[in-house]
Amino acid sequence: xxxxxxxxxxxxxxxxxxxxxxxxxxxxxxxxxxxxxxxxxxxxxxxxxxxxxxxxxxxxxxxxxxxxxxxxxxxxxxxxxxxxxxxxxxxxxxxxxxxxxxxxxxxxxxxxxxxxxxxxxxxxxxxxxxxxxxxxxxxxxxxxxxxxxxxxxxxxxxxxxxxxxxxxxxxxxxxxxxxxxxxxxxxxxxxxxxxxxxxxxxxxxxxxxxxxxxxxxxxxxxxxxxxxxxxxxxxxxxxxxxxxxxxxxxxxxxxxxxxxxxxxxxxxxxxxxxxxxxxxxxxxxxxxxxxxxxxxxxxxxxxxxxxxxxxxx
Amino acid sequence: xxxxxxxxxxxxxxxxxxxxxxxxxxxxxxxxxxxxxxxxxxxxxxxxxxxxxxxxxxxxxxxxxxxxxxxxxxxxxxxxxxxxxxxxxxxxxxxxxxxxxxxxxxxxxxxxxxxxxxxxxxxxxxxxxxxxxxxxxxxxxxxxxxxxxxxxxxxxxxxxxxxxxxxxxxxxxxxxxxxxxxxxxxxxxxxxxxxxxxxxxxxxxxxxxxxxxxxxxxxxxxxxxxxxxxxxxxxxxxxxxxxxxxxxxxxxxxxxxxxxxxxxxxxxxxxxxxxxxxxxxxxxxxxxxxxxxxxxxxxxxxxxxxxxxxxxxxxxxxxxxxxxxxxxxxxxxxxxxxxxxxxxxxxxxxxxxxxxxxxxxxxxxxxxxxxxxxxxxxxxxxxxxxxxxxxxxxxxxx
Numbered sequence: 274x275x276x277x278x279x280x281x282x283x284x285x286x287x288x289x290x291x292x293x294x295x296x297x298x299x300x301x302x303x304x305x306x307x308x309x310x311x312x313x314x315x316x317x318x319x320x321x322x323x324x325x326x327x328x329x330x331x332x333x334x335x336x337x338x339x340x341x342x343x344x345x346x347x348x349x350x351x352x353x354x355x356x357x358x359x360x361x362x363x364x365x366x367x368x369x370x371x372x373x374x375x376x377x378x379x380x381x382x383x384x385x386x387x388x389x390x391x392x393x394x395x396x397x398x399x400x401x402x403x404x405x406x407x408x409x410x411x412x413x414x415x416x417x418x419x420x421x422x423x424x425x426x427x428x429x430x431x432x433x434x435x436x437x438x439x440x441x442x443x444x445x446x447x448x449x450x451x452x453x454x455x456x457x458x459x460x461x462x463x464x465x466x467x468x469x470x471x472x473x474x475x476x477x478x479x480x481x482x483x484x485x486x487x488x489x490x491x492x493x494x495x496x497x498x499x500x501x502x503x504x505x506x507x508x509x510x511x512x513x514x515x516x517x518x519x520x521x522x523x524x525x526x527x528x529x530x531x532x533x534x535x536x537x538x539x540x541x542x543x544x545x546x547x548x549x550x551x552x553x554x555x556x557x558x559x560x561x562x563x564x565x566x567x568x569x570x571x572x573x574x575x576x577x578x579x580x581x582x583x584x585x586x
Numbered sequence: 587x588x589x590x591x592x593x594x595x596x597x598x599x600x601x602x603x604x605x606x607x608x609x610x611x612x613x614x615x616x617x618x619x620x621x622x623x624x625x626x627x628x629x630x631x632x633x634x635x636x637x638x639x640x641x642x643x644x645x646x647x648x649x650x651x652x653x654x655x656x657x658x659x660x661x662x663x664x665x666x667x668x669x670x671x672x673x674x675x676x677x678x679x680x681x682x683x684x685x686x687x688x689x690x691x692x693x694x695x696x697x698x699x700x701x702x703x704x705x706x707x708x709x710x711x712x713x714x715x716x717x718x719x720x721x722x723x724x725x726x727x728x729x730x731x732x733x734x735x736x737x738x739x740x741x742x743x744x745x746x747x748x749x750x751x752x753x754x755x756x757x758x759x760x761x762x763x764x765x766x767x768x769x770x771x772x773x774x775x776x777x778x779x780x781x782x783x784x785x786x787x788x789x790x791x792x793x794x795x796x797x798x799x800x801x802x803x804x805x806x807x808x809x810x811x812x813x814x815x816x817x818x819x820x821x822x823x824x825x826x827x828x829x830x831x832x833x834x835x836x837x838x839x840x841x842x843x844x845x846x847x848x849x850x851x852x853x854x855x856x857x858x859x860x861x862x863x864x865x866x867x868x869x870x871x872x873x874x875x876x877x878x879x880x881x882x883x884x885x886x887x888x889x890x891x892x893x894x895x896x897x898x899x900x901x902x903x904x905x906x907x908x909x910x911x912x913x914x915x916x917x918x919x920x921x922x923x924x925x926x927x928x929x930x931x932x933x934x935x936x937x938x939x940x941x942x943x944x945x946x947x948x949x950x951x952x953x954x955x956x957x958x959x960x961x962x963x964x965x966x967x968x969x970x971x972x973x974x975x976x977x978x979x980x981x982x983x984x
Contacts, residue, residue, distance in 0.1 A: 407713065429638075566774045
């Protein structure tokens with residue numbers, strides 16, 4: 274079962290009064306979208322990232338690579354801080370990266386800040402909505418997963434994802450896949466169904482795996498109890514309709530400075546689905562359009578005799 | 587029907603210097619195709635993790651679909667609104683649409699990582715009603731088949747004239763009589779399907795508002811795509827008709843094309859009004875002076891692809907003069923092509939980019955080669971099948 278179904282049903286009702294030129298629904302103001310509440314299932318799991326706790330050891334990268342069968346960096350390589358010179362993004366052969374950002378600001382030690390990047394596992398994922406063949410699914414337990422056998426490799430998911438997360442195996446000529454973090458729920462992953470590899474390995478308890486609702490409560494509890502340590506915003510609580518991954522930033526640092534994108538709270542798929550389902554509401558608009566054109570064709574015919582004798586080309 | 591000039595095969599030599607040039611371009615495409623399908627996308631394209639779509643999507647697919655709009659617009663004009671005067675242009679327009687969509691499919695195969703799964707959208711386990719692309723895909727698949735059915739009478743007409751196989755002749759006569767009775771079903775279906783997917787193509791980028799430049803990022807993008815498809819259909823037919831006339835050394839059929847251009851004035855005005863209205867409502871005009879590549883491209887699209895040809899076509903002299911009408915039509919065609927490139931490439935500004943995208947030689951070779959091959963097949967078909975109606979054409983002895 275998929276979480277998005279919950280919201281879609283309510284959404285279909287809204288898309289009701291849509292006429293023939295279904296495109297016209299687009300004229301309605303954006304506010305209608307923003308009011309949509311994307312309710313994650315109570316069972317939805319997630320990860321809370323306590324950014325101030327991260328020391329940039331990149332053990333999570335190593336564990337992730339191991340779980341997914343990618344090349345695992347050696348202890349020597351993990352100690353090498355020169356990788357932080359450039360901003361590294363998750364790719365087809367590494368599903369998570371840790372980047373370094375300058376620290377400082379009010380009330381924070383002037384040491385660098387480290388931020389882990391990976392798929393956010395949105396509550397209402399754009400990749401799931403965009404995929405032409407339904408190769409992406411949002412599981413009720415939280416993860417957004419991918420069925421390679423369905424995929425035809427159009428890469429619309431990569432266009433749609435607001436975070437730029439799905440990556441492609443361009444170097445594979447015959448069976449390329451879209452690759453991204455699966456919250457360790459992909460087939461063949463030794464951690465499937467359990468705690469993700471990165472969370473398991475984190476030595477600083479910077480990552481917490483649990484029910485999203487519990488994690489949110491915990492995040493706000495931390496902000497309340499340690500107002501000097503944390504910024505008040507929990508990234509992922511409302512962004513694009515909420516995400517399974519939630520981030521706490523150190524006080525004084527803004528998420529944009531830490532490589533996070535400034536995104537709205539409306540899930541992007543609602544923009545397209547509203548129009549899409551409007552045009553195809555019970556197939557009425559296309560059939561009405563068909564009937565109307567048929568009527569015009571009949572009424573406008575030159576005269577019955579000529580029409581009978583005419584061979585249409 | 588009797589007063590119309592009947593369509594017939596063009597009795598001209600097939601191999602000319604131009605044809606050899608097109609063959610050379612097609613050959614280049616096949617060479618690149620071999621590399622792409624053996625070694626993968628990375629060896630041929632400049633695509634990267636931030637730029638998943640390049641010119642194969644923006645031009646071969648996005649622009650290809652738009653420029654094939656002449657098929658459904660002329661079908662609607664001549665067959666649904668019964669403007670019988672325009673019957674003679676329906677066959678060339680239909681051929682363009684049929685070839686256009688066929689080549690959209692071929693072009694898409696180049697781009698798809700798992701091209702052998704291209705048929706997946708039609709199987710129920712893969713149906714995905716939320717996906718805009720699914721809607722586009724399904725409509726295009728059905729529409730291609732509608733186009734093939736609409737084209738069947740042309741093949742039958744030709745085979746009916748074949749003396750050597752009487753049985754085949756009888757089958758064709760029979761098939762033609764059946765098709766004539768049911769064709770209206772397909773003609774209307776073709777128009778409905780076209781309206782659906784032409785508009786949905788415009789809805790594709792709406793899902794990525796933060797990556798999409800605000801000059802194009804509008805909720806009515808699908809409406810704009812539909813209106814621009816209505817607009818570009820006839821100019822494409824005019825441009826082609828005059829081009830074909832010139833290349834076969836025939837006189838352009840201005841008595842058909844000039845009145846057709848009056849419809850273009852209306853549809854261009856309508857699209858222009860919506861484009862400007864959208865800009866005013868969203869107040870995106872402030873971005874025109876932004877000085878970015880995007881703002882410059884938007885201005886070029888609006889001025890040279892829309893305003894200039896619109897003003898040109900208002901003049902009777904332009905609509906009556908082959909060279910001027912050709913120029914105005916070509917400007918609209920290129921304007922729509924540029925709009926599609928803008929929407930899918932120029933306006934796409936993903937985060938975390940390492941480098942900007944510019945098509946590789948290989949990508950360009952494939953796109954150019956596909957257009958060249960399309961032109962070759964077009965020429966081949968009009969040489970052997972009765973597509974073009976022209977008073978100067980005479981029946982050929984076979």
